[in-house]
Amino acid sequence: MSYAATHDQHDDHHGAPKGFFQRWCMSTNHKDIGTLYLIFSLTMLFIGGSFAMLIRAELFKPGMQLMQPYFFNEMTAMHALVMIFGAIMPAFVGLGNWMIPLMVGAPDMALPRMNNLSFWILPFAFLLLLSTLFLPGGGPAGGWTMYPPLSLQSGSLAYAVFAIHLMGISSIMGAINIIATILNMRAPGMDLMKMPVFVWSWLITAFLLIAVMPALAGAVTMLLTDKYFGTNFFNPGGGGDPVLYQHIFWFFGHPEVYIMILPAFGIISEIVPTFARKPIFGYKAMVFAIACIAFLSFIVWAHHMFAVGLPLGAEIFFMYATMLISVPTGVKVFNWVATMWGGSMTFETPMLFAIAFIILFTIGGFSGLMMALVPADFQYHDTYFIVAHFHYVLVTGALFAIIGAAYYWMPKWTGNMYSEFWGKVHFWNSVIWVNVLFFPQHFLGLAGMPRRIPDYNVAFANFNMISSIGGFLFGATQLIFVGVLIHCAFFSKKKATDRVWEGAKGLEWTIPSPAPHHTFEVPPVINDDELAHGHVND
Amino acid sequence: MGQQHDAYFVPAKSYWPFVAAVVMFTTVFGAAHWLNAEPGETGFGKSVLIIGVIGVLGMFFGWFRSVINESLAGNYNSQVDTSFRMGMMWFIFSEVMFFGAFFGALFYIRMFSVPWLGGHGHGVLTHEFLWSDYTAAWGANGGNGPEQAGGAFRTVPAWGLPLLNTVILLTSSVTVTIAHHALRAGHRGKILLFLGLTVLLGATFLYFQAHEYIEAYKELNLTLHSGVYGSTFFMLTGFHGMHVTLGTIMLAVIWLRVLKGHFNKDHHFGFEAVAWYWHFVDVVWLGLFMFVYIL
Amino acid sequence: MTSGGIRRSFTAAAALALASFGSVALAAPGPWQLNMERGASTWSPVPYHLNNVSLAVCTVIGVLVFGAMFIAMFRFRKSRGAVAEKWSHNTTVEVVWTTIPVLILITLAYLATGGLTTWADTTGSQMTVKVTGYQWKWRYDYVDYMGKSIDKVGFMSKLDTRSDQTRQLGSGMDPFAVKVGDENTYLLDVDKPLVVPVDTKIRFVITSGDVIHSWWVPATGWKIDAIPGIINAAWANFTTPGTYRGQCAELCGQDHAFMPIVVVVKSKADFAKWLAEQETPSAAPAPAPQTAQVAAPVAGKQG
Ligand code: HEA
Ligand code: HEA
Ligand code: CUA
């Protein structure tokens, strides 16, 4: 163990290395890689969002205005794939990269080089995926779920499949890294039960990722061989079954949706105590609830398949299991409210987004619970009611939490305060327009408008127009967000203190703002009152 | 957690990750372009694929060489070692889940889709209206579905080559363990001998597997197209075969590293990682032997 | 709230009343419709009531939870000099708000399970219709009626020409102008509807000729996937004669939006007459087409 060897490796010891390629493409620094992830995710949000704008534009009024149906289907599938694998997941990984080492007092991620690989796979994967739009075969147009036999008709299936393989590899390596960091890199005294809830949520999410990403890889591999190598997995004539694909896909797919919400739960559990100036209510219950949700997420997948003609017993089992998830989720919601109760609250932008999250995610959860009731789902299934449900949990859930996190930690990243005024403008526009955008979709679904259609009966005209207007304005609002980010990073005159927020607790607030290039190279000494959640012995 | 007083090793900036991303992209792009090429046309896909694969191999070589050098330079304290161990264990777990998908498919097909097509349980109407002359069965008579996809075929008897291969892999597991103990005890000669044996056993397994495939195609008309039976048979054994190949190569590399004296009794993660991997491959095979060959 | 907003919510409220009470048998979706329709079959009230009950339950819970939160946000704000308390734990309330949801869920599960079991039971049906989905149209074959089998009645059913012309990109035609009587039927009308008798337990056996489709007429209260190589069964017993419209509900390619479903429910007598006409040789059934494209128009013309 020669110190020398350890040292000369650290030629970039103080401050970042010079040179663009050197710093960004060869990085082994969790902060730089985190930044890369976040920038990538924002880019993808805009690409996926532009697709969504096209969707909303075509649906603005009945009749085909702008595009051929096939292109519309490409937009639908791509919008979802880009948003899920390009915007939401990388955003969480980016936040994890930046904050987890700071929160547990680690010098960096456990496997820094692999960390860089996990990131750099992504741009190439999406290059591959998006390129299909310009190929003769056309892009995937069978929805993001890619059900066979339809997906087997897609000309350039191989590109999509390999792109998904790459994304899977990236996520798995990222997850392994996060687990190793949390389990092996914590500063002495940072026991598991003293970790911030955000770290806990990521530990469990990482486990989910490693468990289900390979299943997705397997499913799409079978698509690949069925199309190009003449296997019969999904062909009844050869003894297979198209429904088999759906089982494997949703065995991945349902945990996937929790992969997109658990870190959000973590973020909310950081923001709320800070601005309520009161430790999180029921820390242990919060951690336990996340674990419960993760466990249950493995035994509910067929609630996406109530209409494929499952045996009665299966329908009943999956209905009950699905309903159960409401209980731990409820515990979380209640605990957030209880954290605010008796606090001393202020309402800076991160808190506003957190509060919006609690209300709107819960609404999304409610519609989810309604869909869990099989007979009702026979009507809801594949209508805009579903679309409304998952945008409430994904946009006002996952995305709002990410935006909130950005406002919450940005001062620590950049060393500057963002403009509170413009932050609030961004918030109020987002929260109003997102509801104009997605709430009417509940009505459309109940009235019987199927999803994944480019044109509809005139009875659906009114609400679609309202929804589209909301969509355009919500989209435009996100330009404000970019403005705030750029201003904060480069132009803001207002320097951030180390603590940044009066009520902020946890290791990440004990280091200077902006966070130096290398932190905690000597493990910090943990002082329990500094911990995000106070003494959690009770 | 991090009790050591020497700093955790954070490697300097490295170009290998970026290179890795590029070559992986090249590989899959080539593969995709190749698969999508029209029957007649000869795209550039194939050549790109080959370049990509070569690139990947080169990348692994370069990356691991730098890792080995760091390891020899003594940069890796026990905490770094733990990170590596966790990394390897969770990687193997992800592999387990990957095979899980295919075993899951196998079970679903054998327990549900085939019986249902044959009119059992939930499948009464499916059978009555669509496949009324199909009697559900696995293996040679029915395993390729109502349309007899791929034509009549015969299955590989479990008690021939497969049994032999089982014995081979089990022994190889033993030999690798002996080598491990030898390593702990520090008998280099013994390590080299038993590790070498393990490599040879792996190679023989692959030889027999290849033989079995050829026979399946030539004599038994059991092909990838033989309905779901063929699909599951070749996908499962095929993916397992790839893993054995990989494992054998890794074992060979470790053998060389032992020869070069890279390991000592309390610092040999590389060896253990590969040993774990080998045991994993072994366990998967037992599953295969059970559910693909015997039952 | 803007005056426009007020007016909108007014219309909305009115429509809600309409949708939830006036919906004896909504034949097709209406403008501003806010809620699920009750449907027109013996089973269709099940999802309708489940929907209303669960919605009500969720609304109540929502009001309580959000209410509590807003009170907290008002009472415990720093600007009002609130000082943060130190507690972060309380076992009793935690137990309470874990058990109450469980009880609520048990009730909902009970209701749902009952409805589901009746739905799953296709026994004792007096008629069987085979439904086959194709890209992008439906085929109906009458299998048996009142115990005796029917072999010559079967036909294709695809989007009506008027809608089809209107929906072409840049057709310049007005979707609002596509009507049957005073009903807007844009994309919800077909050349040859499925005809069935009222007050009859009809078993639908559903499959597909190419990719997965989903046969959905909201008036029946259910939808079920049409899967190639697999038969799914479901039943409906219509309570009132009329014309009921639905659509394919599983993405099946470029024209997924353009393969509607129309079911005409006739009195038993009228249905018998219609069936007799169909069985006369003049209307020999069109063979099921090999690929989705061929033979469809032919099938469309007859009858
Ligand atoms: C972040 C993502 C996310 C999250 C968190 C959820 C959460 C839930 N989802 Fe959702 N879901 C999706 C993303 C998500 N979903 C997506 C993307 C799809 C569509 C996929 C596709 O087809 O493309 C989908 C589809 C989907 C379906 C399939 C519908 C269909 O296609 O027919 C169902 C059915 O059961 C369902 C149910 C649920 C349930 C019960 C929850 C529960 O976890 C919700 C629990 C939360 C609450 C209930 C609110 C808070 C609780 C309380 C306040 C306690 C008290 C409340 C009660 C006792 C009622 N979801
Ligand atoms: C994962 C997260 C996620 C996110 C964040 C979003 C965000 C949005 N989604 Fe998405 N959506 C899905 C996941 C997501 N969606 C999934 C999984 C599906 C199912 C797909 C399937 O059926 O297979 C789906 C499907 C889906 C549909 C149904 C399509 C169909 O069934 O045919 C619609 C329709 O309205 C829609 C709309 C939107 C809109 C308007 C947004 C907005 O929130 C987007 C806002 C963001 C921007 C607009 C980008 C930023 C701004 C600009 C680009 C500037 C330019 C714009 C203007 C100036 C106006 N989405
Ligand atoms: Cu047929 Cu959608």
Ligand SMILES: [Cu+2]
């Ligand atoms: Cu789900």
